[in-house]
Amino acid sequence: MxxxxxxxxxxxxxxxxVLPAVRFASVSRDFGVVKAVDDVSFEIAxxxxxxxxxPSGSGKTTCLRLVAGFDQPTAGEVFILGEPVAGVPPYERxxxxxxxxxxxxxxxxxADNVAYGLIFRxxxxxxxxxxxxxxxxMVKLAGRADARPSQLSGGxxxxxxxxxxxxxxxxxxxLDEPLGALDxxxxxxxxxxxxxxxxxxxxxxxxVTHDQQEALTMADRIAVFNEGRVEQIGTxxxxxxxxxxxxxxxxxxxxxxxxxDAAFGLTGSPEPIAIRPEKIELLAxxxxxxxxxxxxxxxVAGVDFLGALVRYAVVLPGGVELSVVEQNRLGDPAQALAxxxxxxRLAWQRAHARPLKGLA
Amino acid sequence: MRSRDARAPxxxxxxxxxxxxxxxxxxxxxxxxxxxxxxxSYAFPPPGLTLEWFAVAWGRDDIWRAxxxxxxxxxxxxxxxxxxxxxxxxxxHRARFFGREAITLxxxxxxxxxxxxxxxxxxxxxxxxxxxxxxxxIVVGHATFxxxxxxxxxxxxxxxxxxxxxxxxMDLGADGFQTFRRIVLPSIATALLAGGMxxxxxxxxxxxxxTFTAGQQQTLPIWMLTELVRPRQRPVTNVVAVFVIAVTFLxxxxxxxxxxDTHDIAGxxx
Amino acid sequence: MTAATASLGPPSLARRASTALYRRPVLALxxxxxxxxxxxxxxxxxxxxxxxxxxxxxxxxxxxxxxxSFTLATYGELFTPANLDIIIxxxxxxxxxxxxxxxxxxxxxxxxxxxxxPRTKALxxxxxxxxxxSSYLVRVYAWKLILAKxxxxxxxxxxxGLTWLLDGILALPVVGGPSLSxxxxxxxxxxxxIWLPYMILPIEAAVERVPISMIxxxxxxxxxxxxxxxxxxxxxxxxxxxxxxxxxFSLTLGxxxxxxxxxxxxxxxxxxxYQHQGTAGNIPLAAAFSVVPILVMAGYLSxxxxxxxxxxx
Numbered sequence: 001m002x003x004x005x006x007x008x009x010x011x012x013x014x015x016x017x018v019l020p021a022v023r024f025a026s027v028s029r030d031f032g033v034v035k036a037v038d039d040v041s042f043e044i045a046x047x048x049x050x051x052x053x054x055p056s057g058s059g060k061t062t063c064l065r066l067v068a069g070f071d072q073p074t075a076g077e078v079f080i081l082g083e084p085v086a087g088v089p090p091y092e093r094x095x096x097x098x099x100x101x102x103x104x105x106x107x108x109x110x111a112d113n114v115a116y117g118l119i120f121r122x123x124x125x126x127x128x129x130x131x132x133x134x135x136x137x138m139v140k141l142a143g144r145a146d147a148r149p150s151q152l153s154g155g156x157x158x159x160x161x162x163x164x165x166x167x168x169x170x171x172x173x174x175l176d177e178p179l180g181a182l183d184x185x186x187x188x189x190x191x192x193x194x195x196x197x198x199x200x201x202x203x204x205x206x207x208v209t210h211d212q213q214e215a216l217t218m219a220d221r222i223a224v225f226n227e228g229r230v231e232q233i234g235t236x237x238x239x240x241x242x243x244x245x246x247x248x249x250x251x252x253x254x255x256x257x258x259x260x261d262a263a264f265g266l267t268g269s270p271e272p273i274a275i276r277p278e279k280i281e282l283l284a285x286x287x288x289x290x291x292x293x294x295x296x297x298x299x300v301a302g303v304d305f306l307g308a309l310v311r312y313a314v315v316l317p318g319g320v321e322l323s324v325v326e327q328n329r330l331g332d333p334a335q336a337l338a339x340x341x342x343x344x345r346l347a348w349q350r351a352h353a354r355p356l357k358g359l360a
Numbered sequence: 361m362r363s364r365d366a367r368a369p370x371x372x373x374x375x376x377x378x379x380x381x382x383x384x385x386x387x388x389x390x391x392x393x394x395x396x397x398x399x400x401s402y403a404f405p406p407p408g409l410t411l412e413w414f415a416v417a418w419g420r421d422d423i424w425r426a427x428x429x430x431x432x433x434x435x436x437x438x439x440x441x442x443x444x445x446x447x448x449x450x451x452x453h454r455a456r457f458f459g460r461e462a463i464t465l466x467x468x469x470x471x472x473x474x475x476x477x478x479x480x481x482x483x484x485x486x487x488x489x490x491x492x493x494x495x496x497x498i499v500v501g502h503a504t505f506x507x508x509x510x511x512x513x514x515x516x517x518x519x520x521x522x523x524x525x526x527x528x529x530m531d532l533g534a535d536g537f538q539t540f541r542r543i544v545l546p547s548i549a550t551a552l553l554a555g556g557m558x559x560x561x562x563x564x565x566x567x568x569x570x571t572f573t574a575g576q577q578q579t580l581p582i583w584m585l586t587e588l589v590r591p592r593q594r595p596v597t598n599v600v601a602v603f604v605i606a607v608t609f610l611x612x613x614x615x616x617x618x619x620x621d622t623h624d625i626a627g628x629x630x
Numbered sequence: 631m632t633a634a635t636a637s638l639g640p641p642s643l644a645r646r647a648s649t650a651l652y653r654r655p656v657l658a659l660x661x662x663x664x665x666x667x668x669x670x671x672x673x674x675x676x677x678x679x680x681x682x683x684x685x686x687x688x689x690x691x692x693x694x695x696x697x698x699s700f701t702l703a704t705y706g707e708l709f710t711p712a713n714l715d716i717i718i719x720x721x722x723x724x725x726x727x728x729x730x731x732x733x734x735x736x737x738x739x740x741x742x743x744x745x746x747x748p749r750t751k752a753l754x755x756x757x758x759x760x761x762x763x764s765s766y767l768v769r770v771y772a773w774k775l776i777l778a779k780x781x782x783x784x785x786x787x788x789x790x791g792l793t794w795l796l797d798g799i800l801a802l803p804v805v806g807g808p809s810l811s812x813x814x815x816x817x818x819x820x821x822x823x824i825w826l827p828y829m830i831l832p833i834e835a836a837v838e839r840v841p842i843s844m845i846x847x848x849x850x851x852x853x854x855x856x857x858x859x860x861x862x863x864x865x866x867x868x869x870x871x872x873x874x875x876x877x878x879f880s881l882t883l884g885x886x887x888x889x890x891x892x893x894x895x896x897x898x899x900x901x902x903x904y905q906h907q908g909t910a911g912n913i914p915l916a917a918a919f920s921v922v923p924i925l926v927m928a929g930y931l932s933x934x935x936x937x938x939x940x941x942x943x
Binding site: 068069070089090091095096097099100101103105106107116117119120121164165168 | 522524525527528529530531532533534535538543546547
């Protein structure tokens, strides 16, 4: 496989300070009374893999479309590499999109699809064909250049869409939930490949997804969206271990969320806290525990065998229920299931209980 | 909602088959009558079979003039309907706007209201404006009701085409006009063809509105109507009838095959 | 123009126009709509308006010229016994034709939707569509051949020894006549034949839309096939019947060619319209006559809407 031509991040050719690839400045997008995007501001660094994560309707796709140029903000400004793009149509922006349904042109061959964007850059036919071929090699579809999109599988179409969007080296690549239609194994494989391609070409990727596993796996930084606002931006580790709000704590991974009263009984302080199930240790009643830990007693109300993990629902005195997750180190799941109804002791490090602002 | 295992009761099958036969027998009979040797009446069974009437029809100048006029009218009306119908379908598909339902109704009305109404309305307008009958008065009438045929086909195709294709094209560097030429047009090409063929057939066959807007001229259907009321050579009329069936069958079949994979079969209700 | 496209030189006129339209979607929409709306608005709606205006004019009985002043006298003329006759005759025929077409179309449509294999269904579709779109005049003409005194029907009746039956039918008062092609029965048969496809297609669409799960559920709950048909399928298919009836009713009300070719000499509304605007030049009366089908259909349509037919279109 021949190496692709060198992709250079745009900021590296400038002599001034490094510009962010994309910048949102107090951007809002209203649809009548509905605020799809509500006063959002953030920056995406050049060359990074940036994920926009959130449930349906949280505004992440709308923000993507604002960058692509399919929509205009009702307030605020969007900048691409320092230039404001208000009123600039999509065909004038050096930004390309990989669509959720791939949007391959059905009446053209794979090679013609990939070469499409080069037509409008004034590239001659022979050169177009050559560069399309290069791109197809990079996404490992070299043999299918003359096939029609309808003859390809979902995974293959996805790669064609990617090749098509990358062939003329855009400054930013936007991806709108591109792996949603693939089955789990294929999805996981594509996640690894996409990440590798991004590293290889060095282009800024802006990746929209509702799957937090995907975001955690692939992104350099994640923006968590909820109801049109950005709740938190940070690295995967930051988002996961130090969620800034109850929503983030609940949406990214699972959390046990304890309200003020429940927390008071356990920690002595009335502040609501979140604690991840895997951070809680399941011990025999009366087992010894270090000083830096919080200890509670409870009864196992339910056991779920999840393959690599075992999940317990433990009820504490007072009615609070905690979810605890353990690695499956048992030889026989029956051992875990036998714990049902038994008394247990739970312990976790004090530092692992995250205080939550803005939650009842 | 096809019943999976039940077979239709015999009575139903017979009734359905009989109904279909009922629709086709008259056409088959016309075909037979084109070969009859008898000139004066509609006698059945035909006393003999001959091809001579085909030769006679070939020699009749008035028939050729009528065919020529019908073809010219249909061609131009179809061209106008293609443009107007596509523009309207694009607008309706693109956006929800105030008056959208009203415009849809206005497009459908020429075919929804009885033809005599459209005919006399045009006639009334012509007399009010003191305009003489001409080739263009015929075309105006035909184009008006052909628009809806193209509109239906193109709109159905627009609805079936993913909007992301247009966005993808613009995203990759094509402006609106380039996207239309390279992406939109190929995707509606067969719908345009089907709509055009249906419009042609509709115009070629039309007589109700045409009699009000044609003045002295004769399109082929008007010729046939005149022959029906005051026949000159009956079997020649039969020959022309067979010819008309053939000419309109082909576009209809073509349009059907072009749009057969859509739910909205070309034309659907007329 | 961004750094990306700078290498291509200044944007072409087309591209600048495209961008201008992209920034003003309302203008783009208006440009799309203008030609068809202007055309239909001026040519079609304008003509209809002109017609309506003319119906409020009258014709001077002496000069034969149209008097351009508002009057209801022309509408009043509709209520003369002769004209009322025409209106009633046409409406009755429309009703009878509608009922018959519905009865004949239903089994065909039902079979198509419920039992036909995909290939058979395609065959039936073509079988219904081709006659529908093929020449109207040719099909009417075919019936003139069939119904003629020397035509195939008479011959068939003769071969079957049923000539007495034919003569009996022709002897019926009002609807009979010297031959089938010059009688109301003939007109009626031809109407039914020509409008049949218009009735089949909406019914087929409506029956098709009844989910198979509903029929199976009905059987599952203990209903015999006849009851399932009466209580589940028929009510759900009814809007399709009403939709088809709109076509047959409306088309019969306005038609002037079929009664002219195959029928008695008494007029139908369409013929009255044609005659008055022709040599008589009495456009106001023709206009008034043509308003009648509109009013009848408006009433029929509001009734149909209440019965849910518009969902079946």
